[in-house]
Amino acid sequence: MKVGFIGLGSMGAGMARNLLKAGHEVTVFNRSPAKAAPLVEAGAVAASSVAEACKGEAVITMLADDAAVSSVAEGEGGILASLAPGALHVSASTISVALSEKLTAAHAEAGQLYAAAPVFGRPEVAAAGELFVAAAGPADTLTLAQPLFDAIGRQTFVFSDTPSKANLVKLSGNFLIACVIETLGEALALVGKGGVDQKQYLDFLTSTLFGAPVYRNYGNLIVDTTPRPVGFAAPLGLKDMRLALAAAEELRVPLPVGSLLRDRFLTLLANGGEGQDWSAIGRLAAKDAGGVV
Amino acid sequence: MKVGFIGLGSMGAGMARNLLKAGHEVTVFNRSPAKAAPLVEAGAVAASSVAEACKGEAVITMLADDAAVSSVAEGEGGILASLAPGALHVSASTISVALSEKLTAAHAEAGQLYAAAPVFGRPEVAAAGELFVAAAGPADTLTLAQPLFDAIGRQTFVFSDTPSKANLVKLSGNFLIACVIETLGEALALVGKGGVDQKQYLDFLTSTLFGAPVYRNYGNLIVDTTPRPVGFAAPLGLKDMRLALAAAEELRVPLPVGSLLRDRFLTLLANGGEGQDWSAIGRLAAKDAGGVV
């Protein structure tokens, strides 16, 4: 397929590269153009504007937040103004349910197709083309998009013909990951201060009832404080909790652990955590406990 | 080994049966003696008193709470008074760190051996002999107890030579399971009220990042409301949160999600949940949201 890709951050770069590998013709655009260079080397065409990235059958957006997606989708030279009738916008970003609903209506009015397909996985998983794709949109639209999903992901899960449902699934999924970080952090603070070896404890958990990738990965990130690159920045974690809570508020669903997580992120960000990985909230319980180790 | 087994509830019955299967000579005791009958049929000897169950090399206790363990361990005719010098008491119950410390001291003073070996798994896992055993105690003592652990469990994890550390691990583990129930309940309420199919959502979670038994089992218990036998009663869930919080308080470790879980169990128990499985707290989020489906 001839496809545009907008947003070459740590996730998007890997996704665009896997589209190329799968044989698609990819035109890439990024606000700061330097990030396009390695992809051009790998065979992509660099677009000098959003509009240029919208000349194919489809365009994928993978951006940090609602504001970034709005700024490329709306207004003069934006996706809505540039995409051909019948062409497809796949929104892979973690955005609000409300913005996804707004885009659904706007693309319909413009005679364009729209699907939401947020993805699960950290940058190394994106690079490996092993993301999980949570997709929603009209059946025809998803069929059209499937080759793109196949290129970036290991498996696609279809939830609804209403795109915003996929955004709700993504937000609730990130909420559940943050729950794992927080609750593991509490348990590790408790056993650690009680004199149990934290790594041995984690090994026990993940080889018994909690044998899921999310416990292994985040458990290690909490216990092993070796400096490493930020996979998912703390401010994005706060953003996701805010969006999950906003969706929940709209639906009148109280999420008490969600509220607590939002407070954790605020505490982290108010105390120097702006540049840390979101897993750093998993060390706040130990800090409250006076520092464990 | 010649071993006594005290406490033939839904967990203990299966454990005792697996000791028999493994070829141990088992003398069983239960407060209400009717529960001993099926085990006697399977080859066990029925003891008419705690003291009678203490005549072998070891005795295992598997009882509901601190009060029950104290009542068989202490006082005239109790385990401490009845066990031979050098014989072993394995406490498999989920009891407080404080009581485990008290038993450690009391058995030492009586010249007896003591190990804590609480287990992970619901009744059907106990019946299958596939429990995970979290053990702590002096190395020699644990070596002695290993054949018993092998009979009841799939794998033994040794945490410390201080028995109470295993109790801390068990309590923190149950805390983490309850965290899964609560947070899954919140996420399911959110997506369910938002119009996403809950079973499909659960399937997505457990085939991606949350592919752990605990998510599968408790997810199903929350979503599928078919009546079924109670595996772990809600009042025991409250007890475990209380013991985890008590251990944490002693160690000065705040556990905010633990506090929230305690409140959930109180809400459940105050509203007719005394006879329900503890997974019922996973449906309170949906109830707060006005009933989802």
Next chain:
Amino acid sequence: MKVGFIGLGSMGAGMARNLLKAGHEVTVFNRSPAKAAPLVEAGAVAASSVAEACKGEAVITMLADDAAVSSVAEGEGGILASLAPGALHVSASTISVALSEKLTAAHAEAGQLYAAAPVFGRPEVAAAGELFVAAAGPADTLTLAQPLFDAIGRQTFVFSDTPSKANLVKLSGNFLIACVIETLGEALALVGKGGVDQKQYLDFLTSTLFGAPVYRNYGNLIVDTTPRPVGFAAPLGLKDMRLALAAAEELRVPLPVGSLLRDRFLTLLANGGEGQDWSAIGRLAAKDAGGVV
């Protein structure tokens, strides 16, 4: 003064009436015009548009939320477009810090004056002209507005020359009132279920350490379930918690009790509370406790 008044709800009607009583020339506007009739009878002039209410030296807005204030302030025929240079907009509504900052900039650009002066007190207090006014804005502007404050309030407190600080004070004040409702509700559920007479308990509290109007008023609203008119509707309570949390999030201040209150309001609204007074959250603790009396 010649002053316009926009928003004749249960609070605004009383405030406008007290401006008339104090001798000001008042032009009133309300989206549904029927509410203007009793004030016209009392001497006010009815405006048929927002613009008509902006022909004097000042205009006061007293509306339900950000959306309502935006809709009368912005756009064609709105306050910003209609008010004379040098004329004054007093925003008495409980609005977000962000909107107040936006209005500050917009009025400055239009050469108009702007002050924020949210008020404390329920409808009967507004009717009595006994509100507390929390004001902020440039000193000159506040001096100009003082006669208006004197007409509607018992006392004016000046916080800053930056208008939005008064909005922050108002939101934090409503947060503190909601805290009283929630915590009184918890204490009343505890002692009530424990067999202590709730009215006697409340009388004890308010004649000793908690002798403040807010404890007396809200204590009675919780304990005495006689049906009565809604003073401050639950959805407005949720809105205020949301705005307080939004301001706090912007400032990176975690408010754990604020988070809990937001969840309480969601629970109330999801369970039939849309038309109830916000004090109804004070009965949720008793409900969680299984119903106390």
Next chain:
Amino acid sequence: MKVGFIGLGSMGAGMARNLLKAGHEVTVFNRSPAKAAPLVEAGAVAASSVAEACKGEAVITMLADDAAVSSVAEGEGGILASLAPGALHVSASTISVALSEKLTAAHAEAGQLYAAAPVFGRPEVAAAGELFVAAAGPADTLTLAQPLFDAIGRQTFVFSDTPSKANLVKLSGNFLIACVIETLGEALALVGKGGVDQKQYLDFLTSTLFGAPVYRNYGNLIVDTTPRPVGFAAPLGLKDMRLALAAAEELRVPLPVGSLLRDRFLTLLANGGEGQDWSAIGRLAAKDAGGVV
């Protein structure tokens, strides 16, 4: 009356002195006898044992916790063993509902009278004889005790003929005070970080809707960090939250803000707060917010 007084801490010393002032014959006992000296100077007789303090018509206990009260009430030479039949034990300490129930039964069995009369007020209020007394017990018993209450307090509130109800009132009252500290702390962190003067804000609150002593006193303790003597130590605050939560758990009443307060005290105590006044939890919100001023 001829009355014994056991427990001469910062509260008890003032209370005993006021009993002397009112003309009662007071025999005082304290575990560390040095504290008796100033009272002996003021006219008291120093007892060298608990039993000696139990020779009059009544004995009052004012001790730190359940353990201290148990240790003087029970066992050889304790109050239960020493008090004459028909003589009265007034328990003024903040103890658990459970211990109060146990003492009620034990004194009845010993043919002695028992009333619970916990008091509200900090040490300076105790010194002034201006405490509020929350009393419960059989009517005859309370009539007998009234002259003692009159000596130490400004006003007596009678709640029930079951003594432990007064303990429940006391615990719920301390819970409500801690709620004020926490919620004021959150509001002060919010407005302070937002640029509003905290003292001016506090002055506004306490001269309007929150005009209660508890807001004035604790507001000042939070905002004004001048070192001053500890009025009520943080570990006692934790104890009171624990006892309130234990009573609530027994009654199946979830107290979410109570749970949060317990966590706050644990955080405080885990981070150097053992020797601080309990009002220090009111500064944790600002600390979480990165330090406000």
